Amino acid sequence: MTTDVRDPYLAETEHVDPEIYGLIKEEEQYQIESVRLIPSENYTSRAVMEATGSVLANKYSEGYPGRRYYEGQRNVDQIETIVIERAKALFGMDHANVQPYSGSPANLAVYVALLEPGDTIMGLSLPHGGHLTHGWSASATSKFWKSVRYEVDEKTHLIDYDRVRAMAKAERPTIIVAGATAYPRQYDFAAFGEIAREVGAYFLADISHVSGLIVAGAHPDPAPYADVVMTTTHKTLRGPRGAMILCKAEHAEAIDKAVFPGLQGGPHENTIAGVGVALKEAATPAFRGYAQQIVANAKALAAELREGGFDLITGGTDNHLILIDLTGKKVFGKKYARALDRANIVANYNTIPFDPRKPFSPSGLRIGTPSVTTRGMKEDDMRQIARWMEQVADNVKDDAALDRIGAEVREFCRQFPAPGMHAV
Numbered sequence: 001m002t003t004d005v006r007d008p009y010l011a012e013t014e015h016v017d018p019e020i021y022g023l024i025k026e027e028e029q030y031q032i033e034s035v036r037l038i039p040s041e042n043y044t045s046r047a048v049m050e051a052t053g054s055v056l057a058n059k060y061s062e063g064y065p066g067r068r069y070y071e072g073q074r075n076v077d078q079i080e081t082i083v084i085e086r087a088k089a090l091f092g093m094d095h096a097n098v099q100p101y102s103g104s105p106a107n108l109a110v111y112v113a114l115l116e117p118g119d120t121i122m123g124l125s126l127p128h129g130g131h132l133t134h135g136w137s138a139s140a141t142s143k144f145w146k147s148v149r150y151e152v153d154e155k156t157h158l159i160d161y162d163r164v165r166a167m168a169k170a171e172r173p174t175i176i177v178a179g180a181t182a183y184p185r186q187y188d189f190a191a192f193g194e195i196a197r198e199v200g201a202y203f204l205a206d207i208s209h210v211s212g213l214i215v216a217g218a219h220p221d222p223a224p225y226a227d228v229v230m231t232t233t234h235k236t237l238r239g240p241r242g243a244m245i246l247c248k249a250e251h252a253e254a255i256d257k258a259v260f261p262g263l264q265g266g267p268h269e270n271t272i273a274g275v276g277v278a279l280k281e282a283a284t285p286a287f288r289g290y291a292q293q294i295v296a297n298a299k300a301l302a303a304e305l306r307e308g309g310f311d312l313i314t315g316g317t318d319n320h321l322i323l324i325d326l327t328g329k330k331v332f333g334k335k336y337a338r339a340l341d342r343a344n345i346v347a348n349y350n351t352i353p354f355d356p357r358k359p360f361s362p363s364g365l366r367i368g369t370p371s372v373t374t375r376g377m378k379e380d381d382m383r384q385i386a387r388w389m390e391q392v393a394d395n396v397k398d399d400a401a402l403d404r405i406g407a408e409v410r411e412f413c414r415q416f417p418a419p420g421m422h423a424v
């Protein structure tokens, strides 16, 4: 379904490689015509895309500003310095390293910086919402270090800070990690910081999902309590795909050494420039309003889903994310996610805490509001989306019904311009 509209930014691609061009345009159309509810995704601005696709991709700049192993850094040094300064100001930390390629290598760099092999990482268990890199068994982080995992409460599905404290006292971890990919409530960073201090552990706040909310004041801030803060740049923060590590001055040298030369070679300065643009955008009053609306939208979506008979983990949300427990419905996560996609609503199946089913076909569905909020959708639109989600759940086997819903969703999406996109 390619469009007639010429995209000046892809004109050469169309000429040189029509096959890749065609698929990029298909994807663009798909992103325009679908309600995208994957909570880790977003739409970047055109400015972010331009900087990320710029001539900076041609550079090699191993090292740090003023201390490079390559000549030719007169512009690159200035760019990276600006981005570092913006990151420090926005997150309120002493030091920033903006070179990590993505969130997973950034977490690895934190461990390389602060831990000896065999030291203990204590993180939230993956099926309870934690990330692979918080010491899960399939992750290299559990091969080089010992890992112990805390879980959420069986009844409330909330983090029980008394149990986190008890585990920390028993296990004496070297580092405690807070942060998750599927936790619909706020983290008590002050409590994590206190527990870490009590047992002499470092405290890493992995705010990948919620960093956009934090800089906008829509979520508590870990900066006063954390030794290190890691965030991806492409989730609620709305930048290009990448990550950064922020830390106290005392850890700056170790963090920088771990990123380069410890784990990485040349930084992707084009991505770093795109991060810089995103940080400038994130420091505006408009972005504060955006982040507040993400949360307002998530609450409206959660309320309407509950009304429609869905069970929500923890009963609702106070961030950007909702985890639906489908065990009461007659459909499982995978099948439901597929049916939703057919109806142009994109979400992902997910395990729920204490999931009785297997990870490849779990009982949950994970959704979030960053992308739909970027397009300007508001509470009323969330209620409409929830009603479509109910209709899809009732018609998972009826392709004709799903296609009918899909046509309505496509029509609806046309009212909300997708930033940075040229197709119509």
Ligand SMILES: *Cc1c(COP(=O)(O)O)cnc(C)c1O
Residues within 6 Å of the ligand: 040, 102, 103, 104, 105, 107, 131, 133, 179, 180, 181, 206, 207, 208, 209, 232, 242, 243
């Ligand atoms: C997304 C995420 C990561 C990893 O980021 P990638 O860029 O996918 O490697 C790490 N931790 C948390 C909590 C995340 O949500």
